[in-house]
Amino acid sequence: MGMSQLNWRFVYLLTIGLRFVLALANSYIHPDEHFQSLEVASSLWLGYHTNIPWEFTSSSPARSYVPLAVLYYPILKLSQYMGLELPLQIWYLSRLVLMVMSWMITDWCLFRMLPTKQERIKAIYFTSTSYVTLVYQSHCFSNSIETMLVMGAVYIINELRFLFSQNDSQYDKRDLRRLATIFGALVAFGIFNRITFAAFLIFPSVFLLQSFWKWKSLLFFAVLSFAVVSGGCVLLDSVLFGSLSLADIVRDPWKASHYVITPLNSLLYNSSIENLGKHGLHPRYNHVLINLPQLFGPGLFLLFCRFRNRYWRTTPFISALSGIVFLSAVPHQELRFLLPVVPLLCSCFDLSLGYKDEAPKKSWLLSPLMALWFVFNIIMGVLMGIFHQGGVVPALDQLHGLQLQDTAQVWWRTYSPPTWMLADRENNCQFITLNADNHKFSFDESKKSYVVDAMGSDFGIVDELIKELRKKVVLVTPIASFKSHFDDSRFRKIWSTPFHLDLDHLDWSDPKTLQPGLAIYELV
Numbered sequence: 001m002g003m004s005q006l007n008w009r010f011v012y013l014l015t016i017g018l019r020f021v022l023a024l025a026n027s028y029i030h031p032d033e034h035f036q037s038l039e040v041a042s043s044l045w046l047g048y049h050t051n052i053p054w055e056f057t058s059s060s061p062a063r064s065y066v067p068l069a070v071l072y073y074p075i076l077k078l079s080q081y082m083g084l085e086l087p088l089q090i091w092y093l094s095r096l097v098l099m100v101m102s103w104m105i106t107d108w109c110l111f112r113m114l115p116t117k118q119e120r121i122k123a124i125y126f127t128s129t130s131y132v133t134l135v136y137q138s139h140c141f142s143n144s145i146e147t148m149l150v151m152g153a154v155y156i157i158n159e160l161r162f163l164f165s166q167n168d169s170q171y172d173k174r175d176l177r178r179l180a181t182i183f184g185a186l187v188a189f190g191i192f193n194r195i196t197f198a199a200f201l202i203f204p205s206v207f208l209l210q211s212f213w214k215w216k217s218l219l220f221f222a223v224l225s226f227a228v229v230s231g232g233c234v235l236l237d238s239v240l241f242g243s244l245s246l247a248d249i250v251r252d253p254w255k256a257s258h259y260v261i262t263p264l265n266s267l268l269y270n271s272s273i274e275n276l277g278k279h280g281l282h283p284r285y286n287h288v289l290i291n292l293p294q295l296f297g298p299g300l301f302l303l304f305c306r307f308r309n310r311y312w313r314t315t316p317f318i319s320a321l322s323g324i325v326f327l328s329a330v331p332h333q334e335l336r337f338l339l340p341v342v343p344l345l346c347s348c349f350d351l352s353l354g355y356k357d358e359a360p361k362k363s364w365l366l367s368p369l370m371a372l373w374f375v376f377n378i379i380m381g382v383l384m385g386i387f388h389q390g391g392v393v394p395a396l397d398q399l400h401g402l403q404l405q406d407t408a409q410v411w412w413r414t415y416s417p418p419t420w421m422l423a424d425r426e427n428n429c430q431f432i433t434l435n436a437d438n439h440k441f442s443f444d445e446s447k448k449s450y451v452v453d454a455m456g457s458d459f460g461i462v463d464e465l466i467k468e469l470r471k472k473v474v475l476v477t478p479i480a481s482f483k484s485h486f487d488d489s490r491f492r493k494i495w496s497t498p499f500h501l502d503l504d505h506l507d508w509s510d511p512k513t514l515q516p517g518l519a520i521y522e523l524v
Helices: 005-023 038-045 066-081 087-113 117-129 131-138 142-164 173-193 195-201 205-214 216-240 246-251 262-270 273-277 286-296 299-307 315-327 341-346 366-387 392-402 459-468 479-485
Strands: 407-411 429-433 449-453 472-478 491-497 518-523
Touching: 005 087, 005 117, 005 131, 005 366, 038 066, 038 087, 066 087, 066 142, 066 173, 066 216, 087 117, 087 131, 087 142, 087 341, 087 392, 117 131, 117 341, 117 366, 131 142, 131 341, 131 366, 142 173, 142 195, 142 205, 142 315, 142 341, 173 195, 173 216, 173 262, 195 262, 195 315, 205 216, 262 273, 286 299, 286 315, 286 341, 299 341, 299 366, 315 341, 392 472, 392 491, 392 518, 407 459, 472 479, 479 518
Parallel strands: 407 449, 407 472, 429 449
Antiparallel strands: 472 518, 491 518
16 A cells, blocks of 8 residues: 555544544535524424525425434434533534444445455545545535445445355345345435435446346345335325325325425426526536546546546446436536545545556655645645634524524625524524525514524625614624724624634635634624
């Protein structure tokens, strides 16, 4: 491997510590990590009044409650059992659970999937030193759950592919049936978590078909478990979305309108270019030319150096290629959609750099590439794991602790505040989003407080809004934006943190916009 076992082991142990540190850091990568997880789960099972996203409030819901029930319901109950009542404590616990689950499942799958000790060390080493693993996999994304499910499914496909090539005496039929049963359940749960899950299995399904043809009974067990888990998911969603009761099932179990099938709704919604346009359209090369370099940096040279790679025919590579190809066919392409390819492709890093023989000692490129890999992941880990919108959650925790009444919070030039962290059980707060489509709205005078998400609205609109508010105004905004637009004499700073960076409003011609930090200002 070109490095001593001690060095590999030392770096791996170091990444374990970094996992815990970054899981407890306050970065905020994308609104969906809150609004498709704890914003919904805390409303269901803690009684918080929150800002539920459209995926759960639409007449045709596009997100399933099942992953929330399986993952976050136990976490919320555990937090109550442990006496963790503060939202920030619940959030940290959720992040730690996701981090540990991802760590254990990914490493186990890589260890079992790869044939030699050297290959296992390499795959786990590069996966664990990737900033994507260290940061994204501890955030409450559905993509983080998807990564674990994809790893499990690819491991089973790879195992069946290997057993297909062996003599009949080298395996137990019961083990095969167990694998098929688990695979069917994984696919069902994976699709209800995210419909994109299926994209990673399309190309590798060739090996599945071979196995199903050789062992006919496997198809039965896989389909049966898929049907049972899918049916359970549909029933649970139908009940939680309020369209079905046990009495309805008994009275008319075959009435299709009773049931909510969220993957189908999601597929139909995302099949419309008009719908996707609401969330942003990207060129179809975006995943390949923009997102993959952001995920891997110099690691791409270990995948495609000299346009050769010894691992291009392996199951992990074929699965990653499948996901990239089919997700690139959809014109809405965010970086987090490709999270599952990171451990898959890290196991395919070719340290021979495309040479026919293993040649790390012969190539002068390997050492600088390894150094660049570390530098890239350290920079991205600090940026995305600590600074990126890192003040939003601590600011919410501070506002929750102040328990402000008759107050209007105005959030400007930040990501949408995950209002579940205000722990509003009395329904005393009105949530308002200020954007191009919603500049005219009315305040509910019965509410004791307002939370206005002004997003990136023009300063003039925000300033006019502040002047019109009748309640005590609290402004939450990056320090750089405040200094560039507001009059210091009108506000009093009541809290601030330096660990916040707003990457959406940088102006390289104006050094003031480069200042990190977020603050809470009270209008005086």
